[in-house]
Amino acid sequence: MVSEEPPSNESPIRVTTMSSSSDQNPNFNLNTQPPSAAEKPLIAVNITAQINEKLTPSTFPQWRAQFEALLIGYDLLDYAKGTLRCPTSAGTAADELCKIHWIQQDKLILSALLASTAPSITPLIATAKTSHEAWKKLNNLYASRSHTRAMQLKEELTLIQRGNRSITEYLHAVKALADEIAIIDHPISDDDLTLYVLNGLGPDFREIAAPIRARESSLAFEELHDLLVGHEAYLRRLEAATQHLVASANFKKTKQSAQGGNSSWSSKKTDSSRGPRGSSPECLYQLCHNLKWKG
Structure with missing residues (x-):
């Protein structure tokens, strides 16, 4: 009779991949437990390389679209939106690590927000303690202006x-x-x-x-x-x-007109070459009448 061994109490290790030149099939040790929040690496956003221009009162829609896309790509939008709140510390070491990790990551996002604004806007959110607070202030300041701008653009598009x-x-x-x-x-x-x-x-x-x-x-x-x-x-x-x-x-009409003018000029020239004035029929009749009267 084979005795069953008791299950091990050791926590599984993370996913690892091992391969060698002699073995084409790698061996996997799978970790079925997701990493805790404290184990996630902190992400620092490089604003200079990833945002085209700083936030100004006239570029809020474009800036917001870029910054939201950036946060979504890093899975950090919940910090700015306020849906991922700071965890409370229950007195355990793990909870305390999660809280510290959240604060550090949120401060990195807040720093990115401050760095991505123009000098005239930065003081407006400088007192914000969290990224959500700064994000909310910016939307309250410029969302209404964006709505007015959208109405103007729609009118331009209509006309x-x-x-x-x-x-x-x-x-x-x-x-x-x-x-x-x-x-x-x-x-x-x-x-x-x-x-x-x-x-x-x-x-x-x-x-x-x-x-x-x-x-x-x-x-x-x-x-x-x-x-x-x-x-x-x-x-x-x-x-x-x-x-x-x-x-x-x-061109054809002009050519025909030119040819017609030459014909008229030639006809006049022929008439004038017939001789003196008496050679016309009227002059000949008058000449014969005079001769008969004299005779």
Whole structure:
């Protein structure tokens, strides 16, 4: 009878991978317990290398989008949002380590926030004790301004016209407005963006605007760009052909006018070469009448 050995009380070790040149199959010792908060490494954010420009009153939407993406990538957004709060110390060593780790990581995030703001904004959050407090202050200061800016951008997008710009320049201007609105408020749908573009095209694009409006499926911006650029190229070819025809017609008309003027001049020259004034029929009749009266 085989006796069963009692289970070991030793905690499992972390995942390790071992391989050798003679053995192609590595051996794994798996750790089924997740590491505690105290075992996680502290993360220091390099603002200079990872944020394009510092926060100013006019760049808050762009700055917030970049900083949020950075925190999400490092799994640190919960600190700034306030959803991951500082753990309380229950008197045990492990709890105390978790609390210390949270404070250290939060201070690193707060330092990154301070370093990423312009000198005129830094004093406004300098008294914040946590990253969540600083993040909340910044949103309270500039979120309302961003809402006003979004309304202005939407009005510009509604009223924008192509004018004398090329299709590429016009679409670039529309897309820039839409992207800024998306950063501040929410993304604009493909259908709405298509309507904004079509409303500002002008009468030259009526032929292609009608079938685009009648589509049952949404049109991506890239597809819309290709269609309009192609139609613009068609209009340019048509205009060039029209100008060529007009130039040819004008040249033909001018040539005919020149030939008609030469014929008239030649006719006058022939009449004048017939001789003196008496050689005309009227003069001959008068001459015969005078001779008869004298006779």
